[in-house]
Amino acid sequence: MAYAAFLVLAVLAIGSAVGLILRKNAIHGALFLVVNLGSIAALYLMLGAEFLAAAQVIVYAGAIMVLFVFAIMVLIPGKEEIGPDPRRGARLLAVPVGALLLLLLVFGVVARWSGPPVPGGPSGSVAAVGRLLFTSYLFPFELTSVLLLAAMVGVLLLARRRA
Amino acid sequence: MVPESYYVALSAVLFTIGVVGVVIRRNPLVIFMSIELMLNAANLALVAFGQRYGNLDGQAVVFFVMAVAAAEVAVGLAIIVAIFRLRRRLSVDDLSLMRW
Numbered sequence: 001m002a003y004a005a006f007l008v009l010a011v012l013a014i015g016s017a018v019g020l021i022l023r024k025n026a027i028h029g030a031l032f033l034v035v036n037l038g039s040i041a042a043l044y045l046m047l048g049a050e051f052l053a054a055a056q057v058i059v060y061a062g063a064i065m066v067l068f069v070f071a072i073m074v075l076i077p078g079k080e081e082i083g084p085d086p087r088r089g090a091r092l093l094a095v096p097v098g099a100l101l102l103l104l105l106v107f108g109v110v111a112r113w114s115g116p117p118v119p120g121g122p123s124g125s126v127a128a129v130g131r132l133l134f135t136s137y138l139f140p141f142e143l144t145s146v147l148l149l150a151a152m153v154g155v156l157l158l159a160r161r162r163a
Numbered sequence: 164m165v166p167e168s169y170y171v172a173l174s175a176v177l178f179t180i181g182v183v184g185v186v187i188r189r190n191p192l193v194i195f196m197s198i199e200l201m202l203n204a205a206n207l208a209l210v211a212f213g214q215r216y217g218n219l220d221g222q223a224v225v226f227f228v229m230a231v232a233a234a235e236v237a238v239g240l241a242i243i244v245a246i247f248r249l250r251r252r253l254s255v256d257d258l259s260l261m262r263w
Contacts, residue, residue: 006165010173017177017200021184026192033196036177040203043170049210049222059229064199064236071240072192075247087256094186098179105175109208113168113215122219124210129222137223144230151234158241 005046013039026072030065037061049124170211177204189254191243195236202232 016035023029037060044053122128133141177200184197206225213221247253 002165006169010169013173014176014180017180017184020196020200021180021188021193026190029193029196033199036200037203040207043173043207044210046165047170047210047214049225052206052210052222052225055226055229059233060199060203064233067236067240068192068196071244074244075192075253091187094183097186098183101182102175102179105178106172110168110172110175113171113211122213122217122222124219124222128219129226132219132223133226136220137227140227144227147234148230151237155237155241158238158245 002046006043009039009042009046012036013043027069030068030072033068034061034065037065044124047124048122051124051126051129054126167211167215171208174204174208174211177201177207189256191253191255191258192240194255195239195243199232199236202228 013036016032016039019032020029020036023032037056041053041056041061044050044056181197181201181204184200185194188194188197206228209221209225209228211221213219243253246258250257
């Protein structure tokens, strides 16, 4: 049962990722990315990371994707990849190089992690993750707020219309 | 229970698709979305590793990655919009602003 659910979610995630990089229209790509992020949130749930699944839906599928869709609408989509690609040959090199990277990752990382699943992993409930964030990771957590503030100020500066 | 290595393998596939997307596309917005794809693949691997080692540190790191990704997207999209206002074109091949 768990295997079937994993298979469905994996196919969904990989299919939407391929759709994202192959569709010409950027807004279709954004919708594919939403599907991908949603299936990854479901995979987090299967791994027992409940807090992260909720955060993924709220932060990624909610906030970040809204920002992307806004930017695509501001920038008049579909007008940027018309015409022949002058560097098509160099770009198509990405496919064999990507295959090599995948081989490297599979043999270097995945092969070392094979083995039976460990039963009873940690519970990623809100209480457990929250306790960890506010004890061991308190300083980085506070730094995050500074980072977000700096990003907000920087965006305001960049988006200001020069008179 | 699905073994953790399955999740790591899926994460490797998604990361590779993201890398290929960054290289083959010309629209900076799609390149940005491919970068998000790679970040998510890394996050999935972190959660799977944390599950294997039986602690929550991986999930805490994923939380920070999400916060940094939010800041990065906001700043990056603002830069893309600013360049578009300046140039009226939107292809990474045209962007040699920083070259001297």
